[in-house]
Amino acid sequence: MSESDWRSPEPYAIMQDAEAADFAWEFVRRNPDYRQDHRKLQSDGSRFRVSQNFRRRWGFLFPADPHRNFKMQTIFWSPEVLPTVLRAAAASRTTFSRPCHLDLSKLSSADVRQASDGWHAVLRLGGVTHRLWLQELPSTGAPIVLELLLDANFDLQSYAAHRLWLALEKAALRAPDPALPKQRRQRFILAMRALDGRIEGNSYRAIAENLFGKARIPQLGWKTHDLRNRTIRLVQTGVSLMRGDYLALLRRKRARH
Numbered sequence: 001m002s003e004s005d006w007r008s009p010e011p012y013a014i015m016q017d018a019e020a021a022d023f024a025w026e027f028v029r030r031n032p033d034y035r036q037d038h039r040k041l042q043s044d045g046s047r048f049r050v051s052q053n054f055r056r057r058w059g060f061l062f063p064a065d066p067h068r069n070f071k072m073q074t075i076f077w078s079p080e081v082l083p084t085v086l087r088a089a090a091a092s093r094t095t096f097s098r099p100c101h102l103d104l105s106k107l108s109s110a111d112v113r114q115a116s117d118g119w120h121a122v123l124r125l126g127g128v129t130h131r132l133w134l135q136e137l138p139s140t141g142a143p144i145v146l147e148l149l150l151d152a153n154f155d156l157q158s159y160a161a162h163r164l165w166l167a168l169e170k171a172a173l174r175a176p177d178p179a180l181p182k183q184r185r186q187r188f189i190l191a192m193r194a195l196d197g198r199i200e201g202n203s204y205r206a207i208a209e210n211l212f213g214k215a216r217i218p219q220l221g222w223k224t225h226d227l228r229n230r231t232i233r234l235v236q237t238g239v240s241l242m243r244g245d246y247l248a249l250l251r252r253k254r255a256r257h
Contacts, residue, residue, distance in 0.1 A: 006196035007210045015189050020180055022070040023188050024246035029066035031242045038066055061115045074110050074122050082250045083153035084160035085131040090138035091145045100168050102144050126167035195238025204231045
């Protein structure tokens, strides 16, 4: 995705099945401060490690390239900002009726890395991205257990654990992201396009014409028109998410039905 393609919805089609973490990355990679910090890391030769300050500020375990979208690279979010990063370990005993086995040796080096707090793995199973945090890598074929904390994020973690189990059992081709109902997803896509248009220096009117169609924009009365207000709100949403609210998006609770 290129920010210059905001006038057409087609470059944003990859967001139709994106998860909350993917949206978070797409917003933060547009942040000029993040891009500057990433350039500093590149110039310092720190391609595969970050400082604790960088981790606390942006939420990443390893530098991610702001010029590449979420499908072009593996994003390693830190467990403290993304509750759906699951704590995993090899089972100490095998008293399960049907234990789940996970072979991390099949993952590429781009999808499993060691950080200061242990190993982090990103798996793509059943059309869903799963993230694991392990103190040590389990031996091949070892049954695994997950540690779910009884805290404010238990709902998100338990659902993420269930999605992983479904994928390992091949019980479902795809389990939906609990944080992004269709209506919310569509609003974030519009906010991303509006943000990209604003970054280019376009007026609210020009952005509205491309988002909603020129025919719907009146020749007179634009300053009080509902689409002007809606466009401004979309730009404001995009800017807020880019500037730091993407972290709240990562912690958004599971939608109730």
